[in-house]
Amino acid sequence: MVSDSGSADEYRLDEIDRRILYALMDDARTTSAPEIAEHVNVSPATIRNRIARLEDHGIITGYHAEVNFERADGRLTNLFLCNVPFPDIERITAQAGTIPGIVNVRELMGGRTNMHVLAVGEDTTELRRIGRQLSNLGLEIEDEMLVQDEKHHPYAPFGPDNGQDVRLADSISLSGGAEVVDITVEEEAPIVGRTIQEAVEARLLDDDTLLIAIERGDETMTPHGDTVIQSNDIVTLFSPHGEKQPTIDPFKKTDDSDSTVPA
Structure with missing residues:
Protein backbone atom coordinates (compact mmCIF):
# COMPACT_ATOMS: atom_id res chain seq x y z
CA MET A 1 0.00 0.00 0.00
CA VAL A 2 1.08 3.57 -0.63
CA SER A 3 0.93 5.72 2.47
CA ASP A 4 -0.68 9.15 2.67
CA SER A 5 2.79 10.64 3.06
CA GLY A 6 3.82 9.96 -0.52
CA SER A 7 3.52 7.93 -3.67
CA ALA A 8 5.88 5.98 -5.90
CA ASP A 9 5.66 8.80 -8.48
CA GLU A 10 7.13 11.29 -5.98
CA TYR A 11 10.12 9.11 -5.06
CA ARG A 12 13.30 8.88 -7.11
CA LEU A 13 15.62 5.94 -6.56
CA ASP A 14 19.31 6.53 -5.98
CA GLU A 15 22.12 3.98 -6.13
CA ILE A 16 21.66 2.90 -2.51
CA ASP A 17 17.94 2.29 -3.06
CA ARG A 18 18.68 0.20 -6.16
CA ARG A 19 21.22 -1.93 -4.33
CA ILE A 20 18.74 -2.49 -1.48
CA LEU A 21 16.08 -3.63 -3.95
CA TYR A 22 18.57 -5.90 -5.71
CA ALA A 23 19.60 -7.55 -2.44
CA LEU A 24 16.02 -8.06 -1.27
CA MET A 25 14.94 -9.47 -4.64
CA ASP A 26 17.87 -11.87 -4.50
CA ASP A 27 17.13 -13.16 -0.99
CA ALA A 28 14.78 -11.20 1.26
CA ARG A 29 14.57 -13.95 3.88
CA THR A 30 18.20 -14.14 4.97
CA THR A 31 19.65 -10.79 3.84
CA SER A 32 20.09 -8.40 6.76
CA ALA A 33 20.47 -4.64 6.91
CA PRO A 34 24.11 -4.92 8.11
CA GLU A 35 24.95 -7.15 5.13
CA ILE A 36 23.50 -4.66 2.65
CA ALA A 37 25.20 -1.79 4.50
CA GLU A 38 28.57 -3.49 4.12
CA HIS A 39 28.08 -3.70 0.36
CA VAL A 40 27.16 -0.04 -0.13
CA ASN A 41 29.35 1.51 2.58
CA VAL A 42 26.61 3.07 4.74
CA SER A 43 25.32 2.30 8.23
CA PRO A 44 22.75 -0.45 8.94
CA ALA A 45 20.44 2.25 10.35
CA THR A 46 20.51 4.01 6.97
CA ILE A 47 19.53 0.76 5.23
CA ARG A 48 16.64 0.17 7.64
CA ASN A 49 15.41 3.75 7.13
CA ARG A 50 15.66 3.38 3.36
CA ILE A 51 13.70 0.11 3.41
CA ALA A 52 10.96 1.72 5.49
CA ARG A 53 10.82 4.64 3.04
CA LEU A 54 10.61 2.29 0.05
CA GLU A 55 7.72 0.50 1.75
CA ASP A 56 5.96 3.77 2.56
CA HIS A 57 6.14 4.86 -1.07
CA GLY A 58 4.73 1.60 -2.35
CA ILE A 59 7.95 0.56 -4.10
CA ILE A 60 8.45 -2.48 -1.88
CA THR A 61 4.96 -3.99 -1.74
CA GLY A 62 5.62 -7.17 0.20
CA TYR A 63 7.86 -10.14 0.93
CA HIS A 64 6.65 -13.49 -0.37
CA ALA A 65 7.76 -17.10 -0.04
CA GLU A 66 8.37 -18.95 -3.30
CA VAL A 67 6.57 -22.28 -3.01
CA ASN A 68 7.02 -25.34 -5.21
CA PHE A 69 3.42 -26.55 -5.13
CA GLU A 70 4.23 -29.75 -7.01
CA ARG A 71 6.46 -30.80 -4.13
CA ALA A 72 3.84 -29.62 -1.65
CA ASP A 73 1.50 -32.66 -1.83
CA GLY A 74 1.84 -32.92 -5.61
CA ARG A 75 -0.41 -29.98 -6.39
CA LEU A 76 -0.83 -28.54 -9.89
CA THR A 77 -0.14 -24.92 -10.85
CA ASN A 78 -2.16 -23.53 -13.75
CA LEU A 79 -1.86 -20.24 -15.62
CA PHE A 80 -5.09 -18.79 -17.02
CA LEU A 81 -4.67 -16.22 -19.83
CA CYS A 82 -7.77 -14.04 -19.72
CA ASN A 83 -9.51 -11.21 -21.53
CA VAL A 84 -11.31 -8.75 -19.28
CA PRO A 85 -13.46 -5.79 -20.42
CA PHE A 86 -11.46 -2.71 -19.53
CA PRO A 87 -14.19 -1.04 -17.42
CA ASP A 88 -14.42 -4.18 -15.25
CA ILE A 89 -10.74 -4.95 -14.76
CA GLU A 90 -10.36 -3.45 -11.26
CA ARG A 91 -13.50 -5.18 -10.00
CA ILE A 92 -12.56 -8.54 -11.49
CA THR A 93 -8.99 -8.29 -10.23
CA ALA A 94 -10.27 -7.82 -6.68
CA GLN A 95 -12.90 -10.55 -6.96
CA ALA A 96 -10.56 -13.08 -8.59
CA GLY A 97 -8.21 -12.82 -5.63
CA THR A 98 -10.95 -14.10 -3.31
CA ILE A 99 -11.43 -17.39 -5.20
CA PRO A 100 -9.85 -20.26 -3.22
CA GLY A 101 -6.79 -21.59 -5.04
CA ILE A 102 -5.81 -18.38 -6.82
CA VAL A 103 -2.36 -17.21 -5.72
CA ASN A 104 -1.58 -14.39 -8.17
CA VAL A 105 -3.52 -12.00 -10.41
CA ARG A 106 -1.62 -9.80 -12.85
CA GLU A 107 -3.13 -7.00 -14.95
CA LEU A 108 -1.50 -6.40 -18.35
CA MET A 109 -1.42 -3.31 -20.56
CA GLY A 110 -2.51 -3.67 -24.18
CA GLY A 111 -3.43 -6.69 -26.24
CA ARG A 112 -6.45 -8.94 -26.01
CA THR A 113 -4.99 -11.02 -23.18
CA ASN A 114 -4.91 -8.44 -20.42
CA MET A 115 -4.93 -10.56 -17.27
CA HIS A 116 -2.89 -13.54 -16.07
CA VAL A 117 -4.27 -15.60 -13.20
CA LEU A 118 -2.12 -18.19 -11.43
CA ALA A 119 -4.05 -20.91 -9.62
CA VAL A 120 -3.12 -24.00 -7.60
CA GLY A 121 -5.27 -27.11 -7.26
CA GLU A 122 -5.03 -30.66 -6.00
CA ASP A 123 -6.08 -32.02 -9.43
CA THR A 124 -7.54 -31.00 -12.78
CA THR A 125 -11.06 -31.16 -11.35
CA GLU A 126 -10.24 -28.41 -8.89
CA LEU A 127 -8.55 -26.34 -11.61
CA ARG A 128 -11.69 -26.63 -13.75
CA ARG A 129 -13.72 -25.40 -10.78
CA ILE A 130 -11.47 -22.36 -10.50
CA GLY A 131 -11.83 -21.76 -14.24
CA ARG A 132 -15.64 -21.80 -13.98
CA GLN A 133 -15.56 -19.35 -11.08
CA LEU A 134 -13.35 -17.02 -13.06
CA SER A 135 -15.71 -17.16 -16.04
CA ASN A 136 -18.64 -16.35 -13.74
CA LEU A 137 -16.95 -13.06 -12.88
CA GLY A 138 -17.36 -11.90 -16.47
CA LEU A 139 -13.93 -12.56 -17.96
CA GLU A 140 -13.09 -14.78 -20.93
CA ILE A 141 -10.37 -17.42 -20.60
CA GLU A 142 -8.34 -17.26 -23.83
CA ASP A 143 -5.96 -20.09 -22.98
CA GLU A 144 -4.54 -21.99 -20.03
CA MET A 145 -1.51 -24.13 -19.32
CA LEU A 146 0.11 -26.04 -16.50
CA VAL A 147 3.20 -24.34 -15.07
CA GLN A 148 6.16 -26.69 -14.78
CA ASP A 149 8.61 -24.43 -12.95
CA GLU A 150 9.30 -20.79 -12.16
CA LYS A 151 12.50 -18.97 -11.22
CA HIS A 152 12.83 -15.45 -9.86
CA HIS A 153 15.97 -13.36 -10.30
CA PRO A 154 16.95 -9.89 -9.07
CA TYR A 155 16.78 -7.03 -11.57
CA ALA A 156 20.37 -6.81 -12.87
CA PRO A 157 20.49 -3.02 -13.54
CA PHE A 158 19.91 -2.45 -9.80
CA GLY A 159 22.89 -4.64 -8.89
Missing part, protein backbone atom coordinates in the same frame (compact mmCIF):
# COMPACT_ATOMS: atom_id res chain seq x y z
CA PRO A 160 26.65 -4.10 -8.93
CA ASP A 161 28.15 -3.14 -12.31
CA ASN A 162 28.82 -6.11 -14.57
CA GLY A 163 27.06 -8.35 -12.05
CA GLN A 164 30.04 -8.28 -9.67
CA ASP A 165 30.12 -7.16 -6.07
CA VAL A 166 31.68 -3.74 -5.48
CA ARG A 167 33.79 -5.29 -2.71
CA LEU A 168 35.61 -7.24 -5.40
CA ALA A 169 36.96 -4.01 -6.86
CA ASP A 170 37.99 -2.86 -3.39
CA SER A 171 39.80 -6.11 -2.59
CA ILE A 172 41.62 -6.16 -5.93
CA SER A 173 42.70 -2.53 -5.73
CA LEU A 174 44.04 -3.00 -2.23
CA SER A 175 45.84 -6.28 -2.85
CA GLY A 176 49.54 -6.07 -3.51
CA GLY A 177 49.50 -8.06 -6.76
CA ALA A 178 46.68 -6.21 -8.51
CA GLU A 179 47.18 -3.35 -10.92
CA VAL A 180 45.08 -0.84 -12.81
CA VAL A 181 45.66 -1.36 -16.52
CA ASP A 182 44.60 0.81 -19.48
CA ILE A 183 44.41 -1.04 -22.80
CA THR A 184 43.44 0.23 -26.25
CA VAL A 185 41.38 -2.42 -28.05
CA GLU A 186 42.93 -3.23 -31.42
CA GLU A 187 40.96 -4.02 -34.57
CA GLU A 188 40.33 -7.75 -35.04
CA ALA A 189 41.15 -8.45 -31.39
CA PRO A 190 39.36 -11.58 -30.10
CA ILE A 191 37.15 -9.54 -27.76
CA VAL A 192 35.89 -7.08 -30.41
CA GLY A 193 32.16 -7.43 -31.07
CA ARG A 194 31.54 -9.50 -27.94
CA THR A 195 29.65 -8.47 -24.85
CA ILE A 196 31.53 -8.68 -21.58
CA GLN A 197 29.36 -11.63 -20.57
CA GLU A 198 30.21 -13.42 -23.83
CA ALA A 199 33.90 -12.70 -23.27
CA VAL A 200 33.70 -14.26 -19.80
CA GLU A 201 31.88 -17.31 -21.16
CA ALA A 202 34.50 -17.67 -23.90
CA ARG A 203 37.21 -17.42 -21.20
CA LEU A 204 38.74 -14.35 -22.77
CA LEU A 205 38.32 -12.68 -19.39
CA ASP A 206 38.95 -14.55 -16.17
CA ASP A 207 37.21 -14.19 -12.83
CA ASP A 208 40.11 -12.18 -11.38
CA THR A 209 39.83 -9.41 -13.99
CA LEU A 210 37.34 -6.60 -13.40
CA LEU A 211 36.48 -4.05 -16.11
CA ILE A 212 35.79 -0.70 -14.44
CA ALA A 213 35.53 1.81 -17.30
CA ILE A 214 35.45 2.11 -21.07
CA GLU A 215 36.45 5.30 -22.88
CA ARG A 216 34.83 5.50 -26.31
CA GLY A 217 35.46 8.73 -28.17
CA ASP A 218 34.38 11.55 -25.86
CA GLU A 219 32.29 9.24 -23.69
CA THR A 220 33.35 7.31 -20.61
CA MET A 221 30.98 4.54 -19.62
CA THR A 222 30.62 2.01 -16.85
CA PRO A 223 30.68 -1.47 -18.41
CA HIS A 224 27.90 -3.98 -17.80
CA GLY A 225 27.49 -7.60 -18.81
CA ASP A 226 25.69 -6.62 -22.03
CA THR A 227 28.23 -3.93 -23.02
CA VAL A 228 29.77 -4.72 -26.42
CA ILE A 229 33.51 -4.12 -26.73
CA GLN A 230 34.49 -2.16 -29.86
CA SER A 231 37.82 -1.57 -31.54
CA ASN A 232 39.63 1.59 -30.38
CA ASP A 233 37.88 1.45 -26.98
CA ILE A 234 40.22 2.35 -24.13
CA VAL A 235 39.46 -0.20 -21.41
CA THR A 236 40.43 0.35 -17.78
CA LEU A 237 40.54 -2.78 -15.64
CA PHE A 238 41.85 -4.27 -12.41
CA SER A 239 43.95 -7.38 -12.87
CA PRO A 240 46.27 -9.36 -10.62
CA HIS A 241 48.25 -10.18 -13.78
CA GLY A 242 49.06 -6.54 -14.53
CA GLU A 243 50.05 -6.01 -18.17
CA LYS A 244 51.09 -9.61 -18.69
CA GLN A 245 49.78 -11.69 -21.60
CA PRO A 246 46.67 -13.18 -19.94
CA THR A 247 45.40 -9.65 -19.39
CA ILE A 248 46.21 -7.96 -22.68
CA ASP A 249 45.85 -10.82 -25.20
CA PRO A 250 42.04 -10.56 -25.62
CA PHE A 251 42.41 -6.87 -26.54
CA LYS A 252 45.22 -7.30 -29.09
CA LYS A 253 45.04 -8.39 -32.70
CA THR A 254 45.70 -12.11 -33.09
CA ASP A 255 48.97 -12.94 -34.84
CA ASP A 256 47.85 -14.89 -37.90
CA SER A 257 51.26 -16.47 -38.18
CA ASP A 258 50.65 -18.32 -34.90
CA SER A 259 47.18 -19.48 -35.78
CA THR A 260 46.35 -22.83 -37.29
CA VAL A 261 43.96 -22.83 -40.23
CA PRO A 262 42.07 -26.11 -40.66
CA ALA A 263 42.38 -27.76 -44.05
Whole structure:
Protein backbone atom coordinates (compact mmCIF):
# COMPACT_ATOMS: atom_id res chain seq x y z
CA MET A 1 0.00 0.00 0.00
CA VAL A 2 1.08 3.57 -0.63
CA SER A 3 0.93 5.72 2.47
CA ASP A 4 -0.68 9.15 2.67
CA SER A 5 2.79 10.64 3.06
CA GLY A 6 3.82 9.96 -0.52
CA SER A 7 3.52 7.93 -3.67
CA ALA A 8 5.88 5.98 -5.90
CA ASP A 9 5.66 8.80 -8.48
CA GLU A 10 7.13 11.29 -5.98
CA TYR A 11 10.12 9.11 -5.06
CA ARG A 12 13.30 8.88 -7.11
CA LEU A 13 15.62 5.94 -6.56
CA ASP A 14 19.31 6.53 -5.98
CA GLU A 15 22.12 3.98 -6.13
CA ILE A 16 21.66 2.90 -2.51
CA ASP A 17 17.94 2.29 -3.06
CA ARG A 18 18.68 0.20 -6.16
CA ARG A 19 21.22 -1.93 -4.33
CA ILE A 20 18.74 -2.49 -1.48
CA LEU A 21 16.08 -3.63 -3.95
CA TYR A 22 18.57 -5.90 -5.71
CA ALA A 23 19.60 -7.55 -2.44
CA LEU A 24 16.02 -8.06 -1.27
CA MET A 25 14.94 -9.47 -4.64
CA ASP A 26 17.87 -11.87 -4.50
CA ASP A 27 17.13 -13.16 -0.99
CA ALA A 28 14.78 -11.20 1.26
CA ARG A 29 14.57 -13.95 3.88
CA THR A 30 18.20 -14.14 4.97
CA THR A 31 19.65 -10.79 3.84
CA SER A 32 20.09 -8.40 6.76
CA ALA A 33 20.47 -4.64 6.91
CA PRO A 34 24.11 -4.92 8.11
CA GLU A 35 24.95 -7.15 5.13
CA ILE A 36 23.50 -4.66 2.65
CA ALA A 37 25.20 -1.79 4.50
CA GLU A 38 28.57 -3.49 4.12
CA HIS A 39 28.08 -3.70 0.36
CA VAL A 40 27.16 -0.04 -0.13
CA ASN A 41 29.35 1.51 2.58
CA VAL A 42 26.61 3.07 4.74
CA SER A 43 25.32 2.30 8.23
CA PRO A 44 22.75 -0.45 8.94
CA ALA A 45 20.44 2.25 10.35
CA THR A 46 20.51 4.01 6.97
CA ILE A 47 19.53 0.76 5.23
CA ARG A 48 16.64 0.17 7.64
CA ASN A 49 15.41 3.75 7.13
CA ARG A 50 15.66 3.38 3.36
CA ILE A 51 13.70 0.11 3.41
CA ALA A 52 10.96 1.72 5.49
CA ARG A 53 10.82 4.64 3.04
CA LEU A 54 10.61 2.29 0.05
CA GLU A 55 7.72 0.50 1.75
CA ASP A 56 5.96 3.77 2.56
CA HIS A 57 6.14 4.86 -1.07
CA GLY A 58 4.73 1.60 -2.35
CA ILE A 59 7.95 0.56 -4.10
CA ILE A 60 8.45 -2.48 -1.88
CA THR A 61 4.96 -3.99 -1.74
CA GLY A 62 5.62 -7.17 0.20
CA TYR A 63 7.86 -10.14 0.93
CA HIS A 64 6.65 -13.49 -0.37
CA ALA A 65 7.76 -17.10 -0.04
CA GLU A 66 8.37 -18.95 -3.30
CA VAL A 67 6.57 -22.28 -3.01
CA ASN A 68 7.02 -25.34 -5.21
CA PHE A 69 3.42 -26.55 -5.13
CA GLU A 70 4.23 -29.75 -7.01
CA ARG A 71 6.46 -30.80 -4.13
CA ALA A 72 3.84 -29.62 -1.65
CA ASP A 73 1.50 -32.66 -1.83
CA GLY A 74 1.84 -32.92 -5.61
CA ARG A 75 -0.41 -29.98 -6.39
CA LEU A 76 -0.83 -28.54 -9.89
CA THR A 77 -0.14 -24.92 -10.85
CA ASN A 78 -2.16 -23.53 -13.75
CA LEU A 79 -1.86 -20.24 -15.62
CA PHE A 80 -5.09 -18.79 -17.02
CA LEU A 81 -4.67 -16.22 -19.83
CA CYS A 82 -7.77 -14.04 -19.72
CA ASN A 83 -9.51 -11.21 -21.53
CA VAL A 84 -11.31 -8.75 -19.28
CA PRO A 85 -13.46 -5.79 -20.42
CA PHE A 86 -11.46 -2.71 -19.53
CA PRO A 87 -14.19 -1.04 -17.42
CA ASP A 88 -14.42 -4.18 -15.25
CA ILE A 89 -10.74 -4.95 -14.76
CA GLU A 90 -10.36 -3.45 -11.26
CA ARG A 91 -13.50 -5.18 -10.00
CA ILE A 92 -12.56 -8.54 -11.49
CA THR A 93 -8.99 -8.29 -10.23
CA ALA A 94 -10.27 -7.82 -6.68
CA GLN A 95 -12.90 -10.55 -6.96
CA ALA A 96 -10.56 -13.08 -8.59
CA GLY A 97 -8.21 -12.82 -5.63
CA THR A 98 -10.95 -14.10 -3.31
CA ILE A 99 -11.43 -17.39 -5.20
CA PRO A 100 -9.85 -20.26 -3.22
CA GLY A 101 -6.79 -21.59 -5.04
CA ILE A 102 -5.81 -18.38 -6.82
CA VAL A 103 -2.36 -17.21 -5.72
CA ASN A 104 -1.58 -14.39 -8.17
CA VAL A 105 -3.52 -12.00 -10.41
CA ARG A 106 -1.62 -9.80 -12.85
CA GLU A 107 -3.13 -7.00 -14.95
CA LEU A 108 -1.50 -6.40 -18.35
CA MET A 109 -1.42 -3.31 -20.56
CA GLY A 110 -2.51 -3.67 -24.18
CA GLY A 111 -3.43 -6.69 -26.24
CA ARG A 112 -6.45 -8.94 -26.01
CA THR A 113 -4.99 -11.02 -23.18
CA ASN A 114 -4.91 -8.44 -20.42
CA MET A 115 -4.93 -10.56 -17.27
CA HIS A 116 -2.89 -13.54 -16.07
CA VAL A 117 -4.27 -15.60 -13.20
CA LEU A 118 -2.12 -18.19 -11.43
CA ALA A 119 -4.05 -20.91 -9.62
CA VAL A 120 -3.12 -24.00 -7.60
CA GLY A 121 -5.27 -27.11 -7.26
CA GLU A 122 -5.03 -30.66 -6.00
CA ASP A 123 -6.08 -32.02 -9.43
CA THR A 124 -7.54 -31.00 -12.78
CA THR A 125 -11.06 -31.16 -11.35
CA GLU A 126 -10.24 -28.41 -8.89
CA LEU A 127 -8.55 -26.34 -11.61
CA ARG A 128 -11.69 -26.63 -13.75
CA ARG A 129 -13.72 -25.40 -10.78
CA ILE A 130 -11.47 -22.36 -10.50
CA GLY A 131 -11.83 -21.76 -14.24
CA ARG A 132 -15.64 -21.80 -13.98
CA GLN A 133 -15.56 -19.35 -11.08
CA LEU A 134 -13.35 -17.02 -13.06
CA SER A 135 -15.71 -17.16 -16.04
CA ASN A 136 -18.64 -16.35 -13.74
CA LEU A 137 -16.95 -13.06 -12.88
CA GLY A 138 -17.36 -11.90 -16.47
CA LEU A 139 -13.93 -12.56 -17.96
CA GLU A 140 -13.09 -14.78 -20.93
CA ILE A 141 -10.37 -17.42 -20.60
CA GLU A 142 -8.34 -17.26 -23.83
CA ASP A 143 -5.96 -20.09 -22.98
CA GLU A 144 -4.54 -21.99 -20.03
CA MET A 145 -1.51 -24.13 -19.32
CA LEU A 146 0.11 -26.04 -16.50
CA VAL A 147 3.20 -24.34 -15.07
CA GLN A 148 6.16 -26.69 -14.78
CA ASP A 149 8.61 -24.43 -12.95
CA GLU A 150 9.30 -20.79 -12.16
CA LYS A 151 12.50 -18.97 -11.22
CA HIS A 152 12.83 -15.45 -9.86
CA HIS A 153 15.97 -13.36 -10.30
CA PRO A 154 16.95 -9.89 -9.07
CA TYR A 155 16.78 -7.03 -11.57
CA ALA A 156 20.37 -6.81 -12.87
CA PRO A 157 20.49 -3.02 -13.54
CA PHE A 158 19.91 -2.45 -9.80
CA GLY A 159 22.89 -4.64 -8.89
CA PRO A 160 26.65 -4.10 -8.93
CA ASP A 161 28.15 -3.14 -12.31
CA ASN A 162 28.82 -6.11 -14.57
CA GLY A 163 27.06 -8.35 -12.05
CA GLN A 164 30.04 -8.28 -9.67
CA ASP A 165 30.12 -7.16 -6.07
CA VAL A 166 31.68 -3.74 -5.48
CA ARG A 167 33.79 -5.29 -2.71
CA LEU A 168 35.61 -7.24 -5.40
CA ALA A 169 36.96 -4.01 -6.86
CA ASP A 170 37.99 -2.86 -3.39
CA SER A 171 39.80 -6.11 -2.59
CA ILE A 172 41.62 -6.16 -5.93
CA SER A 173 42.70 -2.53 -5.73
CA LEU A 174 44.04 -3.00 -2.23
CA SER A 175 45.84 -6.28 -2.85
CA GLY A 176 49.54 -6.07 -3.51
CA GLY A 177 49.50 -8.06 -6.76
CA ALA A 178 46.68 -6.21 -8.51
CA GLU A 179 47.18 -3.35 -10.92
CA VAL A 180 45.08 -0.84 -12.81
CA VAL A 181 45.66 -1.36 -16.52
CA ASP A 182 44.60 0.81 -19.48
CA ILE A 183 44.41 -1.04 -22.80
CA THR A 184 43.44 0.23 -26.25
CA VAL A 185 41.38 -2.42 -28.05
CA GLU A 186 42.93 -3.23 -31.42
CA GLU A 187 40.96 -4.02 -34.57
CA GLU A 188 40.33 -7.75 -35.04
CA ALA A 189 41.15 -8.45 -31.39
CA PRO A 190 39.36 -11.58 -30.10
CA ILE A 191 37.15 -9.54 -27.76
CA VAL A 192 35.89 -7.08 -30.41
CA GLY A 193 32.16 -7.43 -31.07
CA ARG A 194 31.54 -9.50 -27.94
CA THR A 195 29.65 -8.47 -24.85
CA ILE A 196 31.53 -8.68 -21.58
CA GLN A 197 29.36 -11.63 -20.57
CA GLU A 198 30.21 -13.42 -23.83
CA ALA A 199 33.90 -12.70 -23.27
CA VAL A 200 33.70 -14.26 -19.80
CA GLU A 201 31.88 -17.31 -21.16
CA ALA A 202 34.50 -17.67 -23.90
CA ARG A 203 37.21 -17.42 -21.20
CA LEU A 204 38.74 -14.35 -22.77
CA LEU A 205 38.32 -12.68 -19.39
CA ASP A 206 38.95 -14.55 -16.17
CA ASP A 207 37.21 -14.19 -12.83
CA ASP A 208 40.11 -12.18 -11.38
CA THR A 209 39.83 -9.41 -13.99
CA LEU A 210 37.34 -6.60 -13.40
CA LEU A 211 36.48 -4.05 -16.11
CA ILE A 212 35.79 -0.70 -14.44
CA ALA A 213 35.53 1.81 -17.30
CA ILE A 214 35.45 2.11 -21.07
CA GLU A 215 36.45 5.30 -22.88
CA ARG A 216 34.83 5.50 -26.31
CA GLY A 217 35.46 8.73 -28.17
CA ASP A 218 34.38 11.55 -25.86
CA GLU A 219 32.29 9.24 -23.69
CA THR A 220 33.35 7.31 -20.61
CA MET A 221 30.98 4.54 -19.62
CA THR A 222 30.62 2.01 -16.85
CA PRO A 223 30.68 -1.47 -18.41
CA HIS A 224 27.90 -3.98 -17.80
CA GLY A 225 27.49 -7.60 -18.81
CA ASP A 226 25.69 -6.62 -22.03
CA THR A 227 28.23 -3.93 -23.02
CA VAL A 228 29.77 -4.72 -26.42
CA ILE A 229 33.51 -4.12 -26.73
CA GLN A 230 34.49 -2.16 -29.86
CA SER A 231 37.82 -1.57 -31.54
CA ASN A 232 39.63 1.59 -30.38
CA ASP A 233 37.88 1.45 -26.98
CA ILE A 234 40.22 2.35 -24.13
CA VAL A 235 39.46 -0.20 -21.41
CA THR A 236 40.43 0.35 -17.78
CA LEU A 237 40.54 -2.78 -15.64
CA PHE A 238 41.85 -4.27 -12.41
CA SER A 239 43.95 -7.38 -12.87
CA PRO A 240 46.27 -9.36 -10.62
CA HIS A 241 48.25 -10.18 -13.78
CA GLY A 242 49.06 -6.54 -14.53
CA GLU A 243 50.05 -6.01 -18.17
CA LYS A 244 51.09 -9.61 -18.69
CA GLN A 245 49.78 -11.69 -21.60
CA PRO A 246 46.67 -13.18 -19.94
CA THR A 247 45.40 -9.65 -19.39
CA ILE A 248 46.21 -7.96 -22.68
CA ASP A 249 45.85 -10.82 -25.20
CA PRO A 250 42.04 -10.56 -25.62
CA PHE A 251 42.41 -6.87 -26.54
CA LYS A 252 45.22 -7.30 -29.09
CA LYS A 253 45.04 -8.39 -32.70
CA THR A 254 45.70 -12.11 -33.09
CA ASP A 255 48.97 -12.94 -34.84
CA ASP A 256 47.85 -14.89 -37.90
CA SER A 257 51.26 -16.47 -38.18
CA ASP A 258 50.65 -18.32 -34.90
CA SER A 259 47.18 -19.48 -35.78
CA THR A 260 46.35 -22.83 -37.29
CA VAL A 261 43.96 -22.83 -40.23
CA PRO A 262 42.07 -26.11 -40.66
CA ALA A 263 42.38 -27.76 -44.05
